[in-house]
Amino acid sequence: MGDNNYATIIIMVTISVVQMPRMEGTCLLLLLLLSGGLSTLPPNLKEHHFVNQLMNWTEAQSYCREHFTDLVTVYNSDINQLLRSMAPNLEDWVWLGLYNDRYSWKWSMEGKHFYVGSTHEFLIWANGQPDCVNANEYCVALQGQTQMDDRPCGDSYPFLCYNASSTSYILVMESRSWSEAQSYCRTYHTDLTSIRRKEEKSNITLTLNGSGVQYVWIGLYRDPWAPWSDNTTSTFTNWAPSEPNNKNSFEYCVSMYSMPGKWYDARCNYKLNFFCFTGEVQNTNTVRSCHHVKH
Ligand SMILES: [Ca+2]
Numbered sequence: 621m622g623d624n625n626y627a628t629i630i631i632m633v634t635i636s637v638v639q640m641p642r643m644e645g646t647c648l649l650l651l652l653l654l655s656g657g658l659s660t661l662p663p664n665l666k667e668h669h670f671v672n673q674l675m676n677w678t679e680a681q682s683y684c685r686e687h688f689t690d691l692v693t694v695y696n697s698d699i700n701q702l703l704r705s706m707a708p709n710l711e712d713w714v715w716l717g718l719y720n721d722r723y724s725w726k727w728s729m730e731g732k733h734f735y736v737g738s739t740h741e742f743l744i745w746a747n748g749q750p751d752c753v754n755a756n757e758y759c760v761a762l763q764g765q766t767q768m769d770d771r772p773c774g775d776s777y778p779f780l781c782y783n784a785s786s787t788s789y790i791l792v793m794e795s796r797s798w799s800e801a802q803s804y805c806r807t808y809h810t811d812l813t814s815i816r817r818k819e820e821k822s823n824i825t826l827t828l829n830g831s832g833v834q835y836v837w838i839g840l841y842r843d844p845w846a847p848w849s850d851n852t853t854s855t856f857t858n859w860a861p862s863e864p865n866n867k868n869s870f871e872y873c874v875s876m877y878s879m880p881g882k883w884y885d886a887r888c889n890y891k892l893n894f895f896c897f898t899g900e901v902q903n904t905n906t907v908r909s910c911h912h913v914k915h
């Protein structure tokens with residue numbers, strides 16, 4: 621790829637904006653100098669590169685990591701404005717570095733000493749789960765007695781607490797949301813239960829035996845749309861109305877429509893243009909595998 625296949629934006633800590641005249645051919649250089657008031661921006665210099673090639677999200681990520689640093693992370697609306705400023709040169713859609721990691725689950729009881737020396741996770745998902753229906757299933761319930769299903773956190777189910785002092789598992793037959801269930805368990809016991817060892821699963825099965833519950837909350841959950849490709853965190857989002865919707869349960873990567881600059885979750889295998897950046901990243905773990913993003 622030659623240098624004329626992408627335009628370059630350089631972000632620096634000053635306030636003026638300079639736009640170079642458009643050159644013949646495909647080469648366009650935008651030199652945009654941004655305000656020092658961007659307090660949420662990482663303090664380091666970043667160059668953003670528009671890559672005028674159609675690739676799916678995973679290919680785009682690989683390309684950015686090979687030629688630059690990674691797919692772009694958007695930290696605030698000013699950055700979004702910056703990207704939008706290139707809209708006349710975009711076909712329509714571009715990939716951003718944000719994706720929905722369906723398999724990045726956390727346990728509510730993560731830090732408790734109960735699990736010291738026992739990191740093995742004992743997970744059995746029900747068939748086709750986790751499916752994150754409507755991009756709205758971020759908490760995990762046991763379905764029946766043995767299989768896990770991601771469910772909307774606002775759903776009300778009975779729940780399983782773990783009590784470390786008596787080493788017991790308590791089925792609370794009150795229907796609560798996942799957060800309410802977690803609060804209850806932390807108040808009266810230790811936490812929502814984990815299922816990370818075989819004997820733990822046996823105990824839970826015994827506890828549920830004959831209860832007849834269809835779903836019961838356990839302590840597994842994940843942060844929706846938290847991970848960016850470069851492993852940094854940004855709380856800024858700019859979703860289009862009713863997005864993300866995970867249409868047909870296949871949308872795990874984020875695209876931006878150029879003119880309104882709004883974000884849409886989309887199938888990762890669509891071929892779109894994309895932005896890469898060059899620069900330091902705060903987290904050194906920039907080469908982690910995203911194999912699970914291939915859909
Ligand atoms: Ca589900």
Ligand SMILES: [Ca+2]
Nearest residue numbers: 865866884885
């Ligand atoms: Ca969508």
